[in-house]
Every structure is written in C-alpha cells, then in structure tokens.
Amino acid sequence: MRKIIFSTESGSDLSPELIEKYEVQVVPMHIVIDGVSYSDQEITSQYMLAYYERSKYNPTTGPTTEAEYLTFFEAIFRKHEPCTIIHIGYSSKPSQSYSNAKKIQAQFEHLVIIDSQNISGGIAAVLVYAAELVKREPQMDLAQLVRQIEALRAKVKAL
Numbered sequence: 001m002r003k004i005i006f007s008t009e010s011g012s013d014l015s016p017e018l019i020e021k022y023e024v025q026v027v028p029m030h031i032v033i034d035g036v037s038y039s040d041q042e043i044t045s046q047y048m049l050a051y052y053e054r055s056k057y058n059p060t061t062g063p064t065t066e067a068e069y070l071t072f073f074e075a076i077f078r079k080h081e082p083c084t085i086i087h088i089g090y091s092s093k094p095s096q097s098y099s100n101a102k103k104i105q106a107q108f109e110h111l112v113i114i115d116s117q118n119i120s121g122g123i124a125a126v127l128v129y130a131a132e133l134v135k136r137e138p139q140m141d142l143a144q145l146v147r148q149i150e151a152l153r154a155k156v157k158a159l
Helices: 016-022 045-055 066-080 097-105 121-136 142-153
Strands: 003-009 025-027 030-033 036-039 060-062 083-089 111-115
Touching: 003 066, 003 121, 016 121, 025 066, 030 045, 066 083, 066 097, 083 097, 083 121, 083 142, 097 111, 111 142, 121 142
Parallel strands: 003 025, 003 083, 083 111
Antiparallel strands: 030 036, 030 060
C-alpha cells in the first residue's frame, strides 16, 4: 500500500503535538470580519475578542476555497509522492469546505475525501483513530481503511 498522508482543516483544532505525531497536513479555514476574509492562521483569538468588544458582532467563518485545496494537495503530493492522501474534512453541515474539497478530488488519483460529520474535537478523534489504525495495520487495504474510518465517524458526534 502507498504511504498514507492524513490532512484536515484547521477547524479540527488538532493540537501541535498531534499534528507532529501523526504528520497531519493542515489547510487553513477563514475568519470573516467586516466582510474581509482572513486565514484563521492570520487572526488571533485576542484580535477576535477585541473586535467583538468594539463592535458587538461575532466574526463569522468561511470555508477553504477550491483553489486553496488544489494548491494544498498539489504540495503534499510533490513532497510525499508516492502517497495517498486521506483528507478527513470539516463537517459538510455547517461549512462549504467539504464540498469545495470534493469538487477538486477528481484531479488527483490518490486522494480520498471523507466528511467527518464533525467539527473541532470530533474531527480530531476520527483522525487520531485513523492514524493509529494505519500504524497498527500498515498493510490494510485502502477501501477497508475508509470503511473503518466512516464506521467510527458515525459514533463520534461533536456538532
């Protein structure tokens, strides 16, 4: 089996330790303030709190775009080829990110996009399970791996 690389959006809130331990690739989502979209890696929580105190409006979130996914996945394949990327994405219910990732999936032969059906810690739980499963059973068939991830996903609810 090809090397498995896991990826997700920053909305998974994976700790730096888990990102490093499982070599997870993370693509940013967006924070929208006064109609301007910023990478969530550009905006601090202190800035958002100050914005709220000043305006009494909560910032909103925005999805990762198709173009950002395309660049993101291309970079992973360049760095890790030959590999298969399993992207465990932010829930399709509150965000357009999953849909945007699915739109570009056909451009990559070895890219699997899974809707985690979760946000934040729920995504992290599914991703850690998947990474540990690959570590325990590195020769597992890709289709079986995806089935097991999807089976767990149905049991994890952090929406």
